[in-house]
Amino acid sequence: MKRLYEVAKELNLSSKALMKLLNKLGHKIVSSTAFLTDGIIEECKKGMQTQKDAVKSEEKAKQTIRAHAYRPQPIINAAKKQKDKIITERRVRETIKKIEMGERPKKYRAKEDALQENTLTNKIQISTNTPVKDLAQLLGENPISLITKCIEMGLLVTINQRIDFDTAATIAAEYGYEAELIPTYVEEEKKIEENTPRDPIVTIMGHVDHGKTTLLDYISHNNVAETEAGKITQHIGAYRVKIGEKHITFIDTPGHKAFTAMRVRGAKITDIVILIIAADDGVMPQTVEAINHARDANVPIIVAVNKIDLPSVIPGKVELQLLEHKIVTEKYGGETLCCYISAGTGEGVQELLEAILVQAELLELKTTLDIPARGTIIETKLDKGKGPVATAIVTHGILKVGQPLIAGNASGKIRALYDEWGKHKSKAHPSEPVQIGGFDELPETGDTFTVVKDERLAREISKERKTAQKNISDKSTKPITLEQLQKELKTGEINELKLIIKADVAGSAEAIADALEHITEEEAKIRILHKGVGEINESDILLAATSKAIVIGFNVKENNNATQLSKEKGIEIRTYSIIYEVLEDIQLALKGLLPAKFEEVQLGRAEVKQVFKITDVGFIAGCYVLQGKIVRGAKVRVIREKNIVYEGRIESLKRIKDSVKEVETGIECGIGVNFKCVANDIIEAFEIKEIPR
Numbered sequence: 001m002k003r004l005y006e007v008a009k010e011l012n013l014s015s016k017a018l019m020k021l022l023n024k025l026g027h028k029i030v031s032s033t034a035f036l037t038d039g040i041i042e043e044c045k046k047g048m049q050t051q052k053d054a055v056k057s058e059e060k061a062k063q064t065i066r067a068h069a070y071r072p073q074p075i076i077n078a079a080k081k082q083k084d085k086i087i088t089e090r091r092v093r094e095t096i097k098k099i100e101m102g103e104r105p106k107k108y109r110a111k112e113d114a115l116q117e118n119t120l121t122n123k124i125q126i127s128t129n130t131p132v133k134d135l136a137q138l139l140g141e142n143p144i145s146l147i148t149k150c151i152e153m154g155l156l157v158t159i160n161q162r163i164d165f166d167t168a169a170t171i172a173a174e175y176g177y178e179a180e181l182i183p184t185y186v187e188e189e190k191k192i193e194e195n196t197p198r199d200p201i202v203t204i205m206g207h208v209d210h211g212k213t214t215l216l217d218y219i220s221h222n223n224v225a226e227t228e229a230g231k232i233t234q235h236i237g238a239y240r241v242k243i244g245e246k247h248i249t250f251i252d253t254p255g256h257k258a259f260t261a262m263r264v265r266g267a268k269i270t271d272i273v274i275l276i277i278a279a280d281d282g283v284m285p286q287t288v289e290a291i292n293h294a295r296d297a298n299v300p301i302i303v304a305v306n307k308i309d310l311p312s313v314i315p316g317k318v319e320l321q322l323l324e325h326k327i328v329t330e331k332y333g334g335e336t337l338c339c340y341i342s343a344g345t346g347e348g349v350q351e352l353l354e355a356i357l358v359q360a361e362l363l364e365l366k367t368t369l370d371i372p373a374r375g376t377i378i379e380t381k382l383d384k385g386k387g388p389v390a391t392a393i394v395t396h397g398i399l400k401v402g403q404p405l406i407a408g409n410a411s412g413k414i415r416a417l418y419d420e421w422g423k424h425k426s427k428a429h430p431s432e433p434v435q436i437g438g439f440d441e442l443p444e445t446g447d448t449f450t451v452v453k454d455e456r457l458a459r460e461i462s463k464e465r466k467t468a469q470k471n472i473s474d475k476s477t478k479p480i481t482l483e484q485l486q487k488e489l490k491t492g493e494i495n496e497l498k499l500i501i502k503a504d505v506a507g508s509a510e511a512i513a514d515a516l517e518h519i520t521e522e523e524a525k526i527r528i529l530h531k532g533v534g535e536i537n538e539s540d541i542l543l544a545a546t547s548k549a550i551v552i553g554f555n556v557k558e559n560n561n562a563t564q565l566s567k568e569k570g571i572e573i574r575t576y577s578i579i580y581e582v583l584e585d586i587q588l589a590l591k592g593l594l595p596a597k598f599e600e601v602q603l604g605r606a607e608v609k610q611v612f613k614i615t616d617v618g619f620i621a622g623c624y625v626l627q628g629k630i631v632r633g634a635k636v637r638v639i640r641e642k643n644i645v646y647e648g649r650i651e652s653l654k655r656i657k658d659s660v661k662e663v664e665t666g667i668e669c670g671i672g673v674n675f676k677c678v679a680n681d682i683i684e685a686f687e688i689k690e691i692p693r
Contacts, residue, residue, distance in 0.1 A: 238433030373397030408447030604628025
C-alpha cells in the first residue's frame with residue numbers, strides 16, 4: 001500500500017489529477033494522504049493508458065485533417081512593418097546628422113554606438129534616480145531642453161540633480177523613447193534554476209496562550225517558554241528540528257504581529273502555516289486574523305487542535321467553527337490537513353510532523369546552491385557585545401563567514417554566524433535559521449539579504465538605495481490626522497476617512513461602527529478597516545500605517561509599544577469615553593472631506609451699443625445695463641447670437657470719464673475687456689461662490 005501523493009509522483013501526475021481519475025473509476029478519495037491498495041494502483045495505470053490511447057487517436061485524426069486542409073499564405077504583420085519603417089527613418093536621420101556634423105572624435109564613438117543602439121530599439125535603461133545630465137546624454141538632447149521640460153511639469157531642477165524614474169520615463173516618452181528601469185543587483189542575477197530539494201519553513205500562528213511555544217518546546221526538546229517574560233513569546237524565534245533524515249525550520253511568532261510586519265515589507269518566506277487552536281477556547285479573534293493573513297499570503301494551512309487532553313474538550317467543535325471561515329478540513333471533504341495534539345503530553349505531535357512533511361512533499365520545495373547566498377531577515381537587535389545582529393533564514397546558496405552582503409539599506413561583511421542557540425557556525429545552508437553579525441546598521445524585518453562580490457559594491461548599492469528611499473519618503477504623503485484633513489481635502493485627493501476602532505467590549509465597538517456608518521455621505525465615506533476589543537496594540541498601528549488610517553479607542557488606551565510605534569509612523573490615536581464625542585469629532589472631519597461645492601451667481605447684463613478705440617488703451621464697449629449691476633473686476637462672458645465668444649474679466653469700468661466700481665440697471669457705461677466686442681453683443685457679469693457644506 002502507498003499514499004496517494006506518492007503514487008501521483010511515480011505516475012508524474014498532480015495529486016488532484018490522480019484523485020479526479022480515481023473518482024472517474026468509482027473510488028471516492030478526498031485526501032492526498034489516503035492509502036491506495038495495489039489493485040487500485042494497477043487500475044489507475046490502466047485508466048491512464050486508456051486515456052493516452054484515446055488522446056493519440058484523436059491527435060492522429062487531427063493530423064490527417066490538417067494534412068488535407070488549405071494552407072493560406074502568411075499574412076505580413078502590420079505592426080512589424082510599421083516598426084521596420086520607423087527604424088529605417090531613424091537610421092536615415094542619423095546618417096544625415098553624421099554627414100552634416102562630420103565624424104565625432106574617437107573617444108565619443110562608444111557612446112554614439114550605445115546611443116545608436118538605444119535609438120534603433122527605441123528603448124533606454126535608467127536607474128531609479130537619474131541625473132538630468134545623464135538622461136540628456138541617453139536621449140541625445142541638450143540638458144537645458146530637459147530642464148525646461150521639468151519646469152513645465154512643475155519641477156525646479158539643476159543639471160546634476162537626480163529625478164525619479166516616473167518623471168524620467170515621462171520626459172523620455174516625449175522624445176519618443178521607452179524607459180526601462182535598470183534592475184537592482186538582486187534582479188540582475190540570471191533566472192534561478194531551482195534543482196536541489198530543500199527543507200520546509202513553517203510558521204506557527206494562533207491566538208495568545210493557545211500553546212504555540214509549548215508545542216515548539218516539545219518538538220525541539222528545549223524549554224523556550226521558561227526563558228520568556230511571563231512565559232509568553234516576546235520576540236521571533238527560528239528553530240531547526242531534525243525529524244528522521246529530514247529537517248523542518250520553525251518560526252515562532254507573537255500572535256501574527258511579526259508575520260504581518262514581514263508581509264507589509266513584501267517578505268513571503270513561509271512555506272506552511274501551522275494554525276494552532278486550543279480545543280477548549282476554539283476559534284478566537286487572533287485565530288481569524290491569522291487565517292486572513294495566511295490566506296492573503298497564499299500559504300497552505302495545517303490545523304493543529306491543541307489541549308485535547310483537557311476534560312472539557314468537545315470533539316469536532318473546532319473543525320465546525322473553521323467552516324464559518326472557509327477552512328474545510330479533510331474530514332468534511334476539503335484539502336486542509338487537521339491534527340489533534342497535546343503540546344504538553346506530546347500526544348499527536350508525531351502525526352503533525354508527518355503531516356508537515358507530507359505537505360512539503362506536495363509543494364515540491366526546491367532551491368539552488370550555485371548562486372551567491374540570499375535569504376530574508378526575520379528579526380534584528382542591537383547587541384552590546386556583537387553590535388547589529390540580524391536573525392535570518394537562508395533561501396538560496398550557502399552563506400559563509402567573511403562574505404560581504406547587502407540587506408535593504410544596510411551593508412557589511414559577515415564577521416560571525418550563530419545558530420538559534422548562540423553557537424558559532426562557519427556556514428549556513430538553505431532553510432537554515434542563522435544570526436548574522438557584521439552589518440554597519442540594523443536592516444529591517446522583511447529585508448532580503450544578498451551576498452555580493454566585494455564590500456565596495458555593497459556600500460555603493462546601500463548608498464543608491466538610501467538615495468532612492470529618501471526621494472520616495474520626500475514625495476510620500478504622511479499618515480493623516482483629523483486636523484490635517486481640511487488641508488488635504490483642497491487637493492481633492494482624499495474622499496475617504498479610514499478608521500480602526502478598539503473598545504473595551506464588543507458591544508461598544510459594534511455600536512460605534514454602526515453609528516459611524518450611518519453618517520457616511522455619498523461624496524466622502526467612512527471606511528472601518530478593523531474593529532476589535534482590547535487595548536490598542538502594535539498590530540493596529542501597523543495596519544493604520546499601511547492604510548493611512550486613524551485609530552479610535554473607546555474606554556481603552558494604547559500599550560507602550562504601540563505608543564512608541566505610533567510616534568515613529570506618525571499615526572494619530574484618539575481615545576474617548578463618551579460615544580457622542582466620537583461621533584461629533586468624526587462627523588466634523590467627514591464634513592471636511594466633502595469636496596467644495598461652487599455655484600455661479602449672476603450679477604448683471606449689459607448690451608453693447610457702440611465700440612470705441614482709444615489710443616494706448618484698446619477697444620472699449622459702450623454699453624447699457626439691462627439688469628442687475630456690472631462690477632469692476634467681475635468675471636464676464638460675451639454672448640453673440642446666443643453663442644459664448646469670450647470669457648474673462650472686466651479690466652476697466654467707466655461712467656462718462658470717471659472710473660467706477662459698479663454701474664446699476666438703466667445706466668450707460670464703458671466696459672473694457674480683453675476682447676473686441678461688436679454692437680448688440682451681450683456682456684454678462686457673474687461671480688463664483690463657494691457653498692458651505
